[in-house]
Amino acid sequence: MEFVIITGLSGAGKSQAMRALEDFDYYCMDNLPPQLLPEFAELCYESKRDIKKVAVVVDIRGGIFFDALFNSLETLEKKGLKYRILFLDALDNVLIKRYKEQRRPHPLSLNGRLIDGITKERKLLQEVKKKSDYIIDTSKLTIGMLKNEIRRVFVEGGESKKLTISVASFGFKHGILLDADLVFDVRFLPNPYYIKELREFTGNDKEVRDYVLKWDQTKIFIDKLLDMVNFLIPYYIEEGKTQLVIGIGCTGGQHRSVTIANVLYEELAKAGNRVIINHRDARVS
Structure with a gap:
């Protein structure tokens, strides 16, 4: 079974990536708490339903993130459950513009400046990014371009370019x-x-x-x-x-x-x- 974990910066396009994978016949789950990753993966692997491709979005909306995610990834590896990580990134000024256009607060800057929340989140995700199999910077990508990149990597089996x-x-x-x-x-x-x-x-x-x-x-x-x-x-x-x-x-x-x-x-x-x-x-x- 193909099990993809989608994560990355808030506002970088995780939801769009999930919708693209959904269009490519992946069973998708959004905003899964990191602590539940092993149990969810086991359910998918053991399911009697014909589930061959699964994608799950895991990010800081799930609360305590860093330690919980790495503990869950370690558990998956111990149980022999294979996974790949797709990391969505974008430049700070692009993320700020997107948040202002949508008039949404950043999850980590509810009472402060947007850039403070972005900086904090980037630091939290630094190690996760290093562990990722694929990194897509969406700063200059339209939704259509992102979908084409998702198709190239996850459907056509092409190599993911990190730049x-x-x-x-x-x-x-x-x-x-x-x-x-x-x-x-x-x-x-x-x-x-x-x-x-x-x-x-x-x-x-x-x-x-x-x-x-x-x-x-x-x-x-x-x-x-x-x-x-x-x-x-x-x-x-x-x-x-x-x-x-x-x-x-x-x-x-x-x-x-x-x-x-x-x-x-x-x-x-x-x-x-x-x-x-x-x-x-x-x-x-």
């Missing part, structure tokens, strides 16, 4: 990309803006893409960019990073940065990375 790479184009004249880990300036490339026939297009259009990519300096830059990013990815993963934001900037965020960001996205996705694309300042063509 989500977000490639974003932007225009320097609109302000630098504030959440970027790496920023690359492509204003040295020939600018399609000065070609009258290309000005109203963006890097998402073939005409602009062909123009930007035809130059030798563009081809050399892309090769060096890919070489650097591919070199860095394993080290970011080794350091426990789950979200990498790569910013590609040009003057207005319409032409060169969009083209280069698209190429970087395509190559990283082709190599099997979990990667998403965003054009912050590009108008819809």
